[in-house]
Amino acid sequence: MSYANSRIPTSAQQGVHEQLAARVRTHLAHPFKKPIADYNRAACAAALAGWDGRAPLILDAGCGVGHSTIELARACPEHWVIGVDQSEDRLQRRKPYPAALLPTNMVFVRADLVDFWRLLADAGLRLARHYILYPNPWPKIGHLGRRWPAHPVFPYIPQLGGVLECRSNWPVYVAEFAAALELVLGRTVAWGEFLAPQALTPFERKYRDSGQTLYRLVVDLDG
Numbered sequence: 001m002s003y004a005n006s007r008i009p010t011s012a013q014q015g016v017h018e019q020l021a022a023r024v025r026t027h028l029a030h031p032f033k034k035p036i037a038d039y040n041r042a043a044c045a046a047a048l049a050g051w052d053g054r055a056p057l058i059l060d061a062g063c064g065v066g067h068s069t070i071e072l073a074r075a076c077p078e079h080w081v082i083g084v085d086q087s088e089d090r091l092q093r094r095k096p097y098p099a100a101l102l103p104t105n106m107v108f109v110r111a112d113l114v115d116f117w118r119l120l121a122d123a124g125l126r127l128a129r130h131y132i133l134y135p136n137p138w139p140k141i142g143h144l145g146r147r148w149p150a151h152p153v154f155p156y157i158p159q160l161g162g163v164l165e166c167r168s169n170w171p172v173y174v175a176e177f178a179a180a181l182e183l184v185l186g187r188t189v190a191w192g193e194f195l196a197p198q199a200l201t202p203f204e205r206k207y208r209d210s211g212q213t214l215y216r217l218v219v220d221l222d223g
Ligand SMILES: C[S@@+](CC[C@H](N)C(=O)[O-])C[C@H]1O[C@@H](n2cnc3c(N)ncnc32)[C@H](O)[C@@H]1O
Pocket: 061, 062, 063, 064, 065, 084, 085, 086, 087, 090, 111, 112, 113, 114, 133, 134, 135, 136, 201, 202, 203, 204
């Protein structure tokens, strides 16, 4: 697929999955007990090793090649910014700056968010800001359980607090994220279209330059 010729996810599913609410209720009633892998414990320790314990935390969950992590760290020098991705290959790809020019208030770690989110929550940590930017959409109807809102780990995400932002080029994904959050929080979560004059991530840039509409939800979990 060439650049700026990206396609919007196609799916037979046109709205919030009819089984989403039942899945979320089940996950709320039965906390996720899957054992946490040692490499994710080590990654969490590495993510916090350079933190002074006081700086507000920003998590870039599924950061890909990490451009957004770098931008957030530059924009928020008082924060400690953690970029997490499961792909070592993506994390290792060439960054837009030489290593010597990278901000010092950030760290990249390879980890599975399924464990990483639970480790942060179990440690009682609270985020100031939490970004989930262009998560894999898994648009097939039968792939509901692979989308974060329907995943057993989902209830841990709002536990982390802060201002949570999710962006996607597939409106159904953001609608499901908002619907799942509403079930957890018991309040309305707004979402909608937005413009990205300055793309924060490579996926955002690619989708924007392909003329696609972008969607996001932003919710203050502490508000
Ligand atoms: C579509 S890419 C978006 C990357 C980046 N946020 C962007 O917008 O350019 C989704 C990213 O989520 C990562 N990812 C998917 N599942 C994950 C998981 N369970 N744990 C950590 N990262 C995951 C993938 O490796 C991939 O880099």
